Amino acid sequence: MKVLMVHAHPEPHSFCAALKNQAVATLTAQGHEVCVSDLYAMQFNPVATAGDFLQRENPEYLNYALEQRSAFAAGKLCAEIQTEINKVIDAELLIFSFPIYWMSMPAIMKGWIDRVFVSGLFYGGKRIYAKGGMQGKQALVCATLGGRDYMFGDKGIHGSLHGPTGMLRSLLQGSLGYVGMEVFEPFIGYHVPYITAEARVQLLSDWQQALLELDKRPVMQMPLLSDYDDTFRAR
Amino acid sequence: MKVLMVHAHPEPHSFCAALKNQAVATLTAQGHEVCVSDLYAMQFNPVATAGDFLQRENPEYLNYALEQRSAFAAGKLCAEIQTEINKVIDAELLIFSFPIYWMSMPAIMKGWIDRVFVSGLFYGGKRIYAKGGMQGKQALVCATLGGRDYMFGDKGIHGSLHGPTGMLRSLLQGSLGYVGMEVFEPFIGYHVPYITAEARVQLLSDWQQALLELDKRPVMQMPLLSDYDDTFRAR
Numbered sequence: 001m002k003v004l005m006v007h008a009h010p011e012p013h014s015f016c017a018a019l020k021n022q023a024v025a026t027l028t029a030q031g032h033e034v035c036v037s038d039l040y041a042m043q044f045n046p047v048a049t050a051g052d053f054l055q056r057e058n059p060e061y062l063n064y065a066l067e068q069r070s071a072f073a074a075g076k077l078c079a080e081i082q083t084e085i086n087k088v089i090d091a092e093l094l095i096f097s098f099p100i101y102w103m104s105m106p107a108i109m110k111g112w113i114d115r116v117f118v119s120g121l122f123y124g125g126k127r128i129y130a131k132g133g134m135q136g137k138q139a140l141v142c143a144t145l146g147g148r149d150y151m152f153g154d155k156g157i158h159g160s161l162h163g164p165t166g167m168l169r170s171l172l173q174g175s176l177g178y179v180g181m182e183v184f185e186p187f188i189g190y191h192v193p194y195i196t197a198e199a200r201v202q203l204l205s206d207w208q209q210a211l212l213e214l215d216k217r218p219v220m221q222m223p224l225l226s227d228y229d230d231t232f233r234a235r
Numbered sequence: 236m237k238v239l240m241v242h243a244h245p246e247p248h249s250f251c252a253a254l255k256n257q258a259v260a261t262l263t264a265q266g267h268e269v270c271v272s273d274l275y276a277m278q279f280n281p282v283a284t285a286g287d288f289l290q291r292e293n294p295e296y297l298n299y300a301l302e303q304r305s306a307f308a309a310g311k312l313c314a315e316i317q318t319e320i321n322k323v324i325d326a327e328l329l330i331f332s333f334p335i336y337w338m339s340m341p342a343i344m345k346g347w348i349d350r351v352f353v354s355g356l357f358y359g360g361k362r363i364y365a366k367g368g369m370q371g372k373q374a375l376v377c378a379t380l381g382g383r384d385y386m387f388g389d390k391g392i393h394g395s396l397h398g399p400t401g402m403l404r405s406l407l408q409g410s411l412g413y414v415g416m417e418v419f420e421p422f423i424g425y426h427v428p429y430i431t432a433e434a435r436v437q438l439l440s441d442w443q444q445a446l447l448e449l450d451k452r453p454v455m456q457m458p459l460l461s462d463y464d465d466t467f468r469a470r
Binding site: 014104175 | 245246281296300336337340342343364385392400402410462
């Protein structure tokens with residue numbers, strides 16, 4: 001299997017980076033081919049601008065999604081974006097590895113999605129969810145945070161982190177599911193700056209096990225297109 | 236009243252920018268003092284890095300939140316961040332104006348939060364929600380998107396955009412509410428790239444009216460600290 005890991009943490013020796021390294025080692029040992037986009041190491045630019053297009057459909061007024069569509073079709077996306085798109089096309093499984101900042105991704109990873117998930121290829125017209133451009137691919141989120149597990153969920157002060165009403169819904173459903181990927185239940189490392197070395201070793205082991213048993217991991221239910229008409233109104 | 240508008244759109248002539256300009260004109264005409272952080276015009280850097288701190292608590296290992304806390308206390312945050320913090324401290328109302336990218340903020344605005352909402356000032360220890368560092372301030376989100384209104388909400392294909400289970404919950408509750416701000420129901424402009432000029436004029440007028448009647452606008456319910464013990468476990 002070909003795997004793309006998109007990793008974003010400003011500290012190369014973070015526990016989050018250790019989880020990333022664990023994934024690379026585990027998957028490689030299984031015979032999978034792993035490509036890593038380490039966004040901080042690459043100094044990836046997360047800001048969507050007119051400079052993303054080597055040729056413009058409308059040089060007077062920037063409609064970012066329309067320019068994505070025509071630049072992708074014409075092969076006129078800037079090299080930084082086209083390179084990442086090629087990695088996604090090549091991958092069967094995408095793993096997103098990041099620390100949770102403000103209940104979502106760090107900006108550098110949000111911008112990777114803003115710029116790489118181009119209209120026309122990833123989605124477009126009626127091609128979303130089960131008909132999305134990335135159908136057939138799988139996605140797995142591996143995130144670390146400072147908060148404790150009991151602060152989340154039905155009784156948690158912050159409400160759900162993942163699941164149908166979770167804080168991460170804009171990523172899990174609104175981005176990964178939206179483009180047609182099959183999205184696994186995320187792997188979350190809670191309270192990592194404060195836990196013991198033993199607890200960290202256990203988390204690394206849990207993560208390894210999760211990767212070895214990925215075929216048994218639950219996937220998230222996405223909206224069913226059959227429940228909506230062809231303008232996406234509820235039937 | 237002192238108002239800080241944080242605006243992020245790559246096209247200066249966008250409808251989103253027109254909404255921003257409408258807000259500046261309306262609020263200024265009412266006698267309010269409006270400061271605008273136009274993130275694209277400022278070329279704001281959204282990437283949280285070690286360079287954000289002029290002095291490090293631990294130069295060997297970057298724990299971003301801990302470095303925020305000590306650098307803020309020591310007055311050693313980089314100028315770009317300290318300038319934005321000063322604007323927030325000065326403001327009574329913050330307005331966030333942006334196009335919805337992937338069911339959330341563009342990366343440049345997400346990074347403004349990642350870097351500006353520093354630990355120690357905005358939150359810390361037990362100081363979240365009603366005890367958050369920004370209590371007494373109000374926040375209003377004004378967002379535009381391509382999707383139609385019926386695609387959201389209980390029967391919408393994507394589920395809720397705002398409200399307790401909405402796609403924007405990581406911003407509205409997890410960021411703005413978390414730091415203690417009173418968060419108004421957001422103002423959303425649906426389907427803006429495709430609507431008529433008349434519909435756009437109507438939206439601008441609705442937005443103006445919303446600003447003139449802000450004191451009547453519903454605010455979002457945040458978690459009540461009294462429902463949790465001092466470790467934030469449900470009582």
